[in-house]
Amino acid sequence: LQGTSVDSQVQHTNDDSVVSKRSAGRMGYASDDYLRYFVRKVARRSPLINRGYYLRILAMTRLVEDTLRHFHAVFSNASSSATPAAASPPRLQVISLGAGFDTLAARCYDMKEFQHVHWYEVDFPEVIRNKTQLMCAAPMSSFPFHATATVRDGKEVVADRYSAVGLDLRNTSTELISLLKNSSAGGDFSVEAPTVVYAECVMQYMDTDCSDAIVKWVASTFPRAVFYAYDQLHPSDSFGHTMTTSLKSKQSPLLGVHALSGGLALCQRALREGMSFVRFSNFYKMSRFLFDDAELARHDAIESFDEMEEWCEMCEHYGILLGATDTALGASLTSSW
Ligand code: SAM
Numbered sequence: 001l002q003g004t005s006v007d008s009q010v011q012h013t014n015d016d017s018v019v020s021k022r023s024a025g026r027m028g029y030a031s032d033d034y035l036r037y038f039v040r041k042v043a044r045r046s047p048l049i050n051r052g053y054y055l056r057i058l059a060m061t062r063l064v065e066d067t068l069r070h071f072h073a074v075f076s077n078a079s080s081s082a083t084p085a086a087a088s089p090p091r092l093q094v095i096s097l098g099a100g101f102d103t104l105a106a107r108c109y110d111m112k113e114f115q116h117v118h119w120y121e122v123d124f125p126e127v128i129r130n131k132t133q134l135m136c137a138a139p140m141s142s143f144p145f146h147a148t149a150t151v152r153d154g155k156e157v158v159a160d161r162y163s164a165v166g167l168d169l170r171n172t173s174t175e176l177i178s179l180l181k182n183s184s185a186g187g188d189f190s191v192e193a194p195t196v197v198y199a200e201c202v203m204q205y206m207d208t209d210c211s212d213a214i215v216k217w218v219a220s221t222f223p224r225a226v227f228y229a230y231d232q233l234h235p236s237d238s239f240g241h242t243m244t245t246s247l248k249s250k251q252s253p254l255l256g257v258h259a260l261s262g263g264l265a266l267c268q269r270a271l272r273e274g275m276s277f278v279r280f281s282n283f284y285k286m287s288r289f290l291f292d293d294a295e296l297a298r299h300d301a302i303e304s305f306d307e308m309e310e311w312c313e314m315c316e317h318y319g320i321l322l323g324a325t326d327t328a329l330g331a332s333l334t335s336s337w
Contacts, residue, residue, distance in 0.1 A: 007168075010205045011127050014100030017201065020045050020053045028302050029054035034103040037138040038131070047305045052314055054299075059286050059320065060200050060230060061104060067226050068092055068108075068117055070333060071194040075224075089116040091188070093195040095180070096121045097169055097214065098202025101131055105162055109144040118161045118189070120180055125166030129155040132164060148185070160185050169202075170210045172217045191221050198228040212273050219274030219325055226333060227275070227323040233262050233282070266321045275323035277330030281337045284315035289336055 022035045023045040045053070075090035094117060096102050105119035121128070132155055135143055143149075145159035157164045163183035167176060180189045197218050203211040211229075218227045263280035270278045291299075299305065322337075324330025 007124065008126075011124050013201070013205065014123070014127055017053075018101040019043050020049055021057060024050040024053040024057065029299065030057050032057075032103055032107065034106045034143065035101075037142060038101040038103075038134050047303045048307050048310055048314065050303070051299060051305065051311065052318075055283060055287055055290065055315070056200070056230065056318075058290050059283070060198065060228070061107070062290065063228050063320070063322075064094060064104060064196055064198060065108065065114075067196045067333060068094070068114060070329070071196075071224075072113070072116075074329070075194050091190065091193045092117045093189070093193045094119050095195065095197045097197060097199040098205075099123050099131075099164070100127060101134075102200065106143050106145075109162060118184065118193075119163075120183065120189070121162075121164040122167055122169065122176070122179070123164075124168060125155065128164050128166035132157050135164075156183070158183050158185055169214060170206065172214055176217065177221065192223065194224040195222045196226050196228070197222070198230075200228075200230045201232075203229050204231040208269075212269055215270050215275065215323060216273040218323065219270075219276075222325055224329065225325045226329060227270075227321075229266070229321045229323075231266075231319065231321070233266075233317055233319050263319050263321070266319075270321060270323040275325060275330075277322075277324040277327040279322045279330065279334040279337055280319055281334075282316050282319040284312060285337070286320065287315050 018035065018038050021030075021032070022039040022042055024030055025032045025035055026042050027044070027050050029050055071092050072089060075092075094105070096104065096119075099121035100123055102121060105121060108114045108117065109119065121131075123131070132151055135146075135149075135157060136151060138146075140146055145157075145162040148160035149162075150158050152158060156166055163180075163185075165179055165183045167179055169176075177189075177191070181187055183189075199214070203214065206214075215227065215229075218225050263282060267278040267280050305311075322330060322334055324333070
């Protein structure tokens with residue numbers, strides 16, 4: 001496989017994600033009012049897959065929301081002490097790289113505490129065009145940003161505090177900034193604003209040069225940024241495990257070198273690319289503080305589950321890297337990791 005054929009397969013990984021997220025939502029693990037506009041026909045996934053996707057949704061949602069709350073606390077205080085009379089919430093930005101049919105922006109957009117947050121979604125032009133068309137096909141007002149949305153050439157959306165734009169992320173460096181500036185209503189995208197950048201299950205499909213270039217782009221562009229990358233990992237690197245046959249056979253040939261690094265290697269590379277602070281947690285550790293006993297009991301009531309060994313194995317083979325361009329920010333956000 002080469003070039004566009006591989007790109008097209010990578011784009012289709014979004015279909016699998018969204019169908020699995022919809023299955024987890026439909027079963028009652030997570031609630032999401034927007035996935036229905038992207039997946040009409042619900043497929044039922046196995047309990048293991050449903051739990052895995054629910055953990056992924058919950059982890060990414062919590063991390064982004066908690067980071068925004070932290071930004072709000074830190075940067076509101078900073079601005080109010082400088083100019084007490086003009087204390088207004090700081091403008092915050094969230095950029096989802098390889099967003100696919102991500103619904104986090106839609107879910108958070110109308111929340112009172114996030115009214116000052118600007119959301120940007122980027123993926124291959126083909127994927128964003130499909131997303132745009134599906135959002136346009138949904139009944140008016142289904143999405144919170146419908147009222148102010150403008151559709152450009154039928155292929156991207158620009159609304160007040162929300163945009164979805166197409167770009168091959170292998171061309172990050174200069175192109176992405178001008179694209180984001182162009183796509184923000186009023187052109188108010190700012191590299192100075194506290195910014196969360198996240199790539200959920202995206203970097204693993206790129207080769208190392210490209211994924212490193214993205215980390216470098218974040219580190220060198222935003223003085224106050226927190227970057228999260230969720231990825232599948234090489235189990236034998238840095239965790240001291242041997243890759244099991246079952247996992248090997250499940251590994252997609254599309255996975256790039258990024259996926260073949262363990263947490264330690266990812267942290268070292270992120271530091272080398274200019275991050276001031278890095279931390280890594282595998283999903284098993286995350287599941288321990290995201291799923292308490294009450295939550296686990298709720299899952300058991302949804303569908304019976306006796307694949308604990310596979311669950312632990314799967315969770316250990318996925319993880320989240322945090323990279324921060326400000327050491328104090330990174331340290332306070334990872335105190336419970
Ligand atoms: N982040 C979404 C989620 O978790 O539901 C989608 C994940 S899907 C597995 C991977 C996404 O990364 C796809 O939508 C794909 O098109 C996008 N992607 C991978 N490489 C990319 C690139 N070079 N440029 C833009 N998008 C890319």
